[in-house]
Structure formats: C-alpha cells, structure tokens
Amino acid sequence: MKFPAPRRTARTILPLLLLAFAAFAHGAVAPPAIRLYVLDCGRLDLRDMRMFDDSGALDGKPGTMSVPCFLIRHPKGTLLWDTGLGDAVADHPGGIELAPGIRGTVRVKLVDQLKALGLKPADIDYLAFSHWHEDHTGNARLFGKATWILQRKELDAATGHAPPPFESLAPVAAWRTARKRIIDGDADVFGDGSVRILLMPGHTPGHQVLELRLPHAGTVLLAGDLYHSRGNREFRRVPRVNTDRAQTLASMRRFEAIAAREHARVVIPHDPRDIAALPRFPAWLD
DSSP, rough: OOOOOOOOHHHHHHHHHHHHHHHHHHOSSSSOEEEEEEEEEEEEEOOOOOGGGTSSTTTTOEOOOOOEEEEEEEETOOOOOOOOOOGGGGGGGGGGEEEEEEEEEEESSSSHHHTTTTTOGOOOOEEEOOOOOOOHHTTGGGTSEEEEEEEEHHHHHHSSSSSOOOOOOOOOGGGGGGGGEEEOEESSSSSSSEEEHHHEEEEEEEEEEEEEEETTTTTEEOOOSSSSHHHHHHHHHTTOOOOOOHHHHHHHHHHHHHHHTTTTTEEEETTTTHTTTOTTTTTOOO
C-alpha cells in the first residue's frame, strides 16, 4: 500500500531547520574543499646561524633553510602566501650571495610551478605575506593583479620615516597600485573561518601566521618566521634580528595555546624537515 507523502508545514519544517543548524554548529556539515600546495621557492645556506638566537647557542654553527611559498585553493578564490627568493635567482645555478655568509638558491621558478597547476600570476586572487623580508617577497611584483592583504603595522613600519631593518622595498613596490585590503590584527580571508591570518608580531612589527582548517588534515598552522627551526620552537629561541623580544615571546605563547587547543599540525617553513613531511608538489594537503 502506498502512503501519501507527508505534508510540509511550519510545524514540521522548523525541527528540520533546527537539526540542520545543530549539525552545522557541531561540524557535521562538510567544510569547503580547500587544498594546500607547497611550492619550492628557494633555499638559504648560512655559514653562521648566530642571528637566529640571542642566547649564543647557535653562534658559529652553519645551517640550511627551506624557502617555500604556499598556495591555498578555496572555492572563493586562490591565495598565495609568501613569494620566496625570486625567480631571477634561478638564472644563477650556483645561487647568489644575499649577504656575507648567506647564499640563496632557487631550483625551480615559481611561475613554472604555477603553470603546472594551470595558473598564471594574473590568476592569483589574493596575495599575503608572513612579513616583508626579502626571502618572502622576492616574486611579489609578479602579482600586481591580485588583491594584496596587508597588515597595517607591517606596512607602516616598512614605509615609515624611521623603519626597522627592512630590506629593499623594490620587490613589493606593486603594493602602491594593487588592490589592497588593509587589516588590523587577525583576519578571515574568505569569511568562513577556514583561512585565517593571525597577527603575531615580534620578528617584525606586523609579522603574521596563517591558520588553515582543512577538511581532512584538520588545523594547520604555518608559523612564518615566528620560529626558524624545530630547535628554535623547542627552546623558544628569539633571533637577534627580531624587532621586539617581548612581542616575540608573547606571540610564541599565543601560537602554542592555539596549537594545543586545536590539536594543530605546526609547519615551520624554514625547517626543511617540516617541508619534506608535506605532500610533494604537485600533490596537495586537504
């Protein structure tokens, strides 16, 4: 016997809406499809790591640092986080000396990696940086069509009358004519909580961390230069080059509280071990 379909009334629809809201609130609704790609944007070889610890523990010790860029694909757009040393460095197979005792090399150009994903620089919707040091801004001029998400404290410090020790602003000169979204503090990039910029100053006045909430991998924290290695995180080492020691330590405390609360995967971009543990391009983390 076939029964007639039940008639939908306000009395029957309201409980369904409440159930749907409860499911969303408890994370039962599937999050948006987000992919994190790790792009190889260079390497730094240092004769002496002393600048990365003001206690002297690293004095005289050599080191190697990875220099990645991160591409986040979201249903509402594409975000590029940091732009590496710069594709021009790839034209020098032996690398270039960025400063005495610091050599930068680029094995593969960023534009070629984007091309492998079917993208051109003009296809990037949003551009943001952990901070404005030259190993994070080298390719910025390629993305003049993107909306630049800029932390006001970083912009003011870098362009003010008495800036801290920033490098040349030539790589980021496009900020003057690009579309801009100026932020003060934390910001939700796409408005759904899945990609958040967190202000964590100290390394520079407007230094930032990126928090991702991925559908399968869960929460991922890209630490920027809050830490330069796993050892720096373990021992809470404060680099000599940082602009504010107290702010650095406060940012570390905040970062670790978030990491613990969210059971987050922490990625220290300059530590080659952390980068090697991520999916190898063109694979992705989601």
